[in-house]
Amino acid sequence: MNRAAPLLALAAGATLLQGCVVAAVPVAAGAAIARERFMQGDHDADKPLPKPPAGALTYLGPVDGKAATGMVMVPPGMQYLYGSGEAAAASLQAYRALDTYLMARASDRSIGHQVKSVVLAPGATLDAPKFADCGEKPLAVVFDIDETAVLNLGFEADQAKRGGEYDQQRWLRWEQTGGGKVAPVPGVLDAVEIARQAGVKVVFNSNRAVENAAATAAMLKQAGFGEVAYGDTLWLANAGEHGKDRRRWAISQQYCVIAQVGDQLGDFTDLFNATTPDVAGRRAMASGKNVEWLWGLGWFLLPNPIYGSALKGSFNEVFPNDKQWTDPADAAPSPVPAPVSTTTNGSVN
Incomplete structure (x- = not known):
C-alpha cells in the first residue's frame, strides 16, 4: 500500500478549501489576504544572477554534555529534538501543512492559474520583497538537509559524549562516513512522495561541502529520498561559501520554487x-509585515534548538527589562517576631 495515499487524500481535500479549484469555497481570511498580496507582488524577469552578500553563519555547538560525575548527560535541546514526541509532532505538523500547500499550488498550475515563486530575487529586501520569475518552469520544492530532511543522530551523539566546541573537520568526516547513522525527520518522506506525485520536483540545497556530493547523495538515497543529481536536484556549498542565495537563484533559473523548507532563517533568504x-x-x-505572511504560505520552518543562528542572546536581550517580573513574595519584608514575655524567674509564659 502506498503509505502516502491517506495523506494525499487529506491534502487533496484540503486543496479544495485552500486553492483555486473550487472557487465557491472561501479560503480562511488571513491566508486569502496574504496570498492576494503575494499574487500581486513584483517579480523580476530572468536575468544573470549576482553573487549573494558576504557573511558567515556561526555554528553554536551543543553545550558540554559531560556531567561532573563523568556520565554522559544529553543536553536539553538534544533531548527535545532527537528524543521527544513533541518535536516529532511539530515536524509532522509542518510537513502536513507543506503537503496541503504543494497540492494546492500544483492544482492551480494544472488548471492554468498563475503560480508564483517564493524565492526572493536579486535586489529584493525584506522591506520590499520581490520574487524570482516563474513563467512556465516546472514546479519545485527546495529542502535544506540537516535537521530539516535528516536528523544527524550519529554526529550529535558523538558531540554529546565528547562535549566541547564544534569541529568543522569532524563534521566533514561525518559527511563522508556517517550516512548510515541518520534518520529522516518525521513527515518528510511522505511530503517528498506527495510532492513527486503532484508533479513537483524535489530539490535539496545544503551547506554541506561540494567535495562530499557523492557521499551526501548516497546518504539521501539510503535514508529513503531516492536518487538525486548534483547541480539539478542537489546543490551544495563551495569552499568558503556560507549563504545559499547564489544556489537559490540558480535553482530558480531552472524551476518555479513554490516552497522552501528549513530549520534556519538562512534557509529562506540570506537577507536574514x-x-x-x-x-x-x-x-x-x-x-516584519512584508514577509511574515510567507510562513506557512511557501516558507516552512522546522524546530532546531541544537545549533545555528537562533541560539543567540544575553539574559536582558531574551528577556527585555520592561518585561521582567519579580515575585512580590521576594520583595516583602520579613515578618517581625512577636514579643516574648517571661516570668521573673526567666521561664517563658
Missing part, C-alpha cells in the same frame, strides 16, 4: 544574515 541586528531586531525581521 546580511546584517548583525540584536536579538530583538532579528526577531522583528522574521515577523
Whole structure:
C-alpha cells in the first residue's frame, strides 16, 4: 500500500478549501489576504544572477554534555529534538501543512492559474520583497538537509559524549562516513512522495561541502529520498561559501520554487544574515509585515534548538527589562517576631 495515499487524500481535500479549484469555497481570511498580496507582488524577469552578500553563519555547538560525575548527560535541546514526541509532532505538523500547500499550488498550475515563486530575487529586501520569475518552469520544492530532511543522530551523539566546541573537520568526516547513522525527520518522506506525485520536483540545497556530493547523495538515497543529481536536484556549498542565495537563484533559473523548507532563517533568504541586528531586531525581521505572511504560505520552518543562528542572546536581550517580573513574595519584608514575655524567674509564659 502506498503509505502516502491517506495523506494525499487529506491534502487533496484540503486543496479544495485552500486553492483555486473550487472557487465557491472561501479560503480562511488571513491566508486569502496574504496570498492576494503575494499574487500581486513584483517579480523580476530572468536575468544573470549576482553573487549573494558576504557573511558567515556561526555554528553554536551543543553545550558540554559531560556531567561532573563523568556520565554522559544529553543536553536539553538534544533531548527535545532527537528524543521527544513533541518535536516529532511539530515536524509532522509542518510537513502536513507543506503537503496541503504543494497540492494546492500544483492544482492551480494544472488548471492554468498563475503560480508564483517564493524565492526572493536579486535586489529584493525584506522591506520590499520581490520574487524570482516563474513563467512556465516546472514546479519545485527546495529542502535544506540537516535537521530539516535528516536528523544527524550519529554526529550529535558523538558531540554529546565528547562535549566541547564544534569541529568543522569532524563534521566533514561525518559527511563522508556517517550516512548510515541518520534518520529522516518525521513527515518528510511522505511530503517528498506527495510532492513527486503532484508533479513537483524535489530539490535539496545544503551547506554541506561540494567535495562530499557523492557521499551526501548516497546518504539521501539510503535514508529513503531516492536518487538525486548534483547541480539539478542537489546543490551544495563551495569552499568558503556560507549563504545559499547564489544556489537559490540558480535553482530558480531552472524551476518555479513554490516552497522552501528549513530549520534556519538562512534557509529562506540570506537577507536574514546580511546584517548583525540584536536579538530583538532579528526577531522583528522574521515577523516584519512584508514577509511574515510567507510562513506557512511557501516558507516552512522546522524546530532546531541544537545549533545555528537562533541560539543567540544575553539574559536582558531574551528577556527585555520592561518585561521582567519579580515575585512580590521576594520583595516583602520579613515578618517581625512577636514579643516574648517571661516570668521573673526567666521561664517563658
